[in-house]
Amino acid sequence: MNKQRRKELEDLHDNLQNLLEKLETIMEEEEEYKDNLPENMLNRIEQSENAIYSMQEACECITSAINTLEEIE
16 A cells, blocks of 8 residues: 555544544533433433434444554555
8 A cells, every 4th residue: 555545544544533532522421411301301311312322333333444444554
């Protein structure tokens, strides 16, 4: 692999790392929001839990992409 493509892959890796960190921050904020909701707001709690689950799935996908990029020589 030439130097230019390797640099592009490194940049992509860095961008994915940044995206993962931002998504984890948003997910933590959503978890805190959900934890502070009153129990009588079951609909909001469920919506929040669904959002958190989806963000966890997205984090796993991004992590997988990062790991795959790291395997490229």
